Amino acid sequence: MSAGAGIPVWRQIEAAPAPRAKREKLETLIVGGGPVGLTAALDLARKGRRVVLINKLDFITAGSKAICFSKRTLDVWTRLGVGDPMVEKGVVWNLGKVFRGDDSDPVYQFDLAPIKHQRRPAFINMQQYHVEEILLDALREMPNVDLRFGHECVGLKQNGECVEAIVRAEGGEYVVETDWLIACDGNKSPVREMMGLDFEGRVFEDNFLIADVKFNKERPVERWFWFDPPFNRGQSALLHKQPDDVWRLDFQLGWNIDREACVRTENVAPYVRGMLGEDVEFTPVWYSVYTFQCRRMARFVHGRVIFAGDSAHLVSPFGARGCNGGVADVDNLVWKLDLVLDGRAPASLLESYNYEAVVTADENILNSTRSTDFLTPKSETSRAFRDAVLELARDFPFARPFVNSGRLSVAVNYPDSPLNAPDEADAEWSGIAPGAPALDAPIRDGWLLDRLGDGFVVLTRGWRGAVEGARVVDVDELGDVEGLIEARYDLQPGGAYLLRPDQYVAGRWRKPNVDAVAAALARAKGRKP
Amino acid sequence: MSKLKTAPNIDKPDDIYEQLIRVHEGLSEADSRRLNAKLILLLINHIGDREVALEAIAVAGRGLAADG
Numbered sequence: 068m069s070a071g072a073g074i075p076v077w078r079q080i081e082a083a084p085a086p087r088a089k090r091e092k093l094e095t096l097i098v099g100g101g102p103v104g105l106t107a108a109l110d111l112a113r114k115g116r117r118v119v120l121i122n123k124l125d126f127i128t129a130g131s132k133a134i135c136f137s138k139r140t141l142d143v144w145t146r147l148g149v150g151d152p153m154v155e156k157g158v159v160w161n162l163g164k165v166f167r168g169d170d171s172d173p174v175y176q177f178d179l180a181p182i183k184h185q186r187r188p189a190f191i192n193m194q195q196y197h198v199e200e201i202l203l204d205a206l207r208e209m210p211n212v213d214l215r216f217g218h219e220c221v222g223l224k225q226n227g228e229c230v231e232a233i234v235r236a237e238g239g240e241y242v243v244e245t246d247w248l249i250a251c252d253g254n255k256s257p258v259r260e261m262m263g264l265d266f267e268g269r270v271f272e273d274n275f276l277i278a279d280v281k282f283n284k285e286r287p288v289e290r291w292f293w294f295d296p297p298f299n300r301g302q303s304a305l306l307h308k309q310p311d312d313v314w315r316l317d318f319q320l321g322w323n324i325d326r327e328a329c330v331r332t333e334n335v336a337p338y339v340r341g342m343l344g345e346d347v348e349f350t351p352v353w354y355s356v357y358t359f360q361c362r363r364m365a366r367f368v369h370g371r372v373i374f375a376g377d378s379a380h381l382v383s384p385f386g387a388r389g390c391n392g393g394v395a396d397v398d399n400l401v402w403k404l405d406l407v408l409d410g411r412a413p414a415s416l417l418e419s420y421n422y423e424a425v426v427t428a429d430e431n432i433l434n435s436t437r438s439t440d441f442l443t444p445k446s447e448t449s450r451a452f453r454d455a456v457l458e459l460a461r462d463f464p465f466a467r468p469f470v471n472s473g474r475l476s477v478a479v480n481y482p483d484s485p486l487n488a489p490d491e492a493d494a495e496w497s498g499i500a501p502g503a504p505a506l507d508a509p510i511r512d513g514w515l516l517d518r519l520g521d522g523f524v525v526l527t528r529g530w531r532g533a534v535e536g537a538r539v540v541d542v543d544e545l546g547d548v549e550g551l552i553e554a555r556y557d558l559q560p561g562g563a564y565l566l567r568p569d570q571y572v573a574g575r576w577r578k579p580n581v582d583a584v585a586a587a588l589a590r591a592k593g594r595k596p
Numbered sequence: 597m598s599k600l601k602t603a604p605n606i607d608k609p610d611d612i613y614e615q616l617i618r619v620h621e622g623l624s625e626a627d628s629r630r631l632n633a634k635l636i637l638l639l640i641n642h643i644g645d646r647e648v649a650l651e652a653i654a655v656a657g658r659g660l661a662a663d664g
């Protein structure tokens with residue numbers, strides 16, 4: 068589809084012509100070039116695989132979508148070589164303030180209080196189109212990547228051997244026969260629809276007006292959230308900074324409204340002035356109204372079709388868990404698919420993607436549903452509790468942690484993943500448990516996470532056992548200059564961690580031996596112990 | 597084993613009960629609800645024990661079925 072369909076264009080991408088052959092054979096086809104599909108493509112391509120990505124539109128859309136990207140997402144993008152341009156473009160913030168009614172003092176404030184001394188901040192804000200553009204730029208550098216914008220998947224079927232996708236492009240249709248298809252085709256997922264798959268959950272009866280605007284006043288770079296402010300009585304509102312002097316203003320509207328009327332310039336202006344002051348001079352960037360849902364597919368892996376991102380799960384935006392959750396999916400998926408494609412792991416390893424990505428989606432849905440119930444109470448009693456919390460929060464510190472204006476995305480742990488090796492029977496650990504992501508720490512000339520790379524790693528202090536298929540990284544050689552690796556990992560001389568290619572902990576030992584570590588490695592590759 | 601105390605545990609129950617009723621006098625339904633909510637939150641925090649709180653929530657909800 069080309070521009071002109073009512074979708075705002077950020078950047079036109081040259082539409083790729085349909086390939087000459089009417090039929091082609093691939094090992095992986097990625098459907099969808101949003102942030103999730105593009106991240107998957109980059110990860111696969113950096114592992115040396117040939118990647119074909121198709122995207123229906125032949126442009127990057129403007130408009131208002133994700134703006135908040137978490138530290139974990141930045142760590143993934145750093146692993147993929149695009150962390151620096153993201154952070155350079157993004158706005159770093161740490162402080163969130165929550166206001167109530169006419170009170171000009173916050174009832175509650177939180178510092179994202181990132182664990183200090185890590186390379187990446189807790190959060191950055193930037194428009195989703197900047198993210199997509201940075202990912203696209205990186206992909207364009209890679210000879211093994213074939214980006215096909217203006218190509219739409221319009222049909223598909225699979226047997227146990229492969230998936231057959233019908234793709235429509237300018238110049239005609241063609242058939243792709245692919246070993247695996249990754250469906251990153253967004254919340255309306257045509258792939259999901261064509262396969263007739265479920266997408267269960269809750270629809271929330273509420274509307275939110277988003278006004279992305281530029282204005283001429285200095286303001287602190289903080290997330291401000293209001294309950295029942297004078298400029299939006301009985302509802303909530305949110306203000307957040309983006310790059311390029313753009314601010315996001317978000318106003319809860321309620322359910323029975325005229326959505327068309329709400330985005331008219333003359334109707335938005337009073338909200339903007341109410342929030343920012345009568346004298347503010349502002350320019351609209353984009354106005355829209357959104358509603359949201361919390362739902363997911365029962366399974367993300369269906370034969371040779373694998374769902375990731377919004378196609379698989381949807382959350383409310385409060386907590387910034389949509390795109391961040393989608394990046395977590397492909398971070399989890401790609402190394403597994405790579406091993407399976409090479410025959411180094413059984414196809415059943417992908418079942419652990421299903422398990423771990425569902426755990427992630429459930430945690431995100433749980434948190435975002437709780438936030439939504441706080442923002443939009445569903446009964447008189449629910450409202451009474453919400454208002455009670457806000458009232459008490461002003462005077463009593465105990466009530467402040469109950470205030471929920473969105474619990475921001477953090478990495479999800481999989482303590483019960485089948486890929487985790489159990490700790491030694493008698494070992495006492497603080498540190499990072501199997502199924503949790505590695506933490507960063509400064510080393511003599513840089514950062515720990517940068518040295519972990521994207522293969523299996525044995526992180527140790529002086530253990531000399533060699534295990535095929537895992538690279539040894541010795542903390543004592545890196546230089547634990549602040550002592551933070553020892554503190555964060557509880558890693559004593561002679562001990563070892565086994566880290567997965569997505570930098571999650573697979574196992575750890577006080578007294579490692581080659582057999583135990585090799586068994587854990589096999590287990591993390593989906594071979595039954 | 598149950599951690600929630602369910603045997604009599606407070607002096608002069610009539611006094612407390614009276615205060616509970618009196619503090620609501622003249623309030624609208626909405627304000628009464630909010631008052632009760634504040635009271636519950638204050639007490640839960642004071643008790644400071646998740647298990648006790650969850651048990652009390654379950655006991656209080658016993659026998660009350662959602663309709664529809």
Ligand SMILES: Cc1cc2nc3c(=O)[nH]c(=O)nc-3n(C[C@H](O)[C@H](O)[C@H](O)COP(=O)(O)OP(=O)(O)OC[C@H]3O[C@@H](n4cnc5c(N)ncnc54)[C@H](O)[C@@H]3O)c2cc1C
Nearest residue numbers: 099101102103123133134135220252253376377389390391
């Ligand atoms: C107002 C708002 C604010 C948000 N804020 C945040 C936030 O702060 N942080 C956060 O993490 N998330 C946020 N989100 C959620 C975030 O935008 C989404 O989770 C994210 O876009 C999902 O990415 P995706 O790649 O899965 O899907 P999409 O971005 O929807 O991309 C899907 C792509 O697939 C293509 N496609 C569709 N059908 C086909 C087909 N048949 N063939 C080929 N291509 C196809 C589409 O053209 C599109 O490019 C927000 C969302 C909204 C609406």
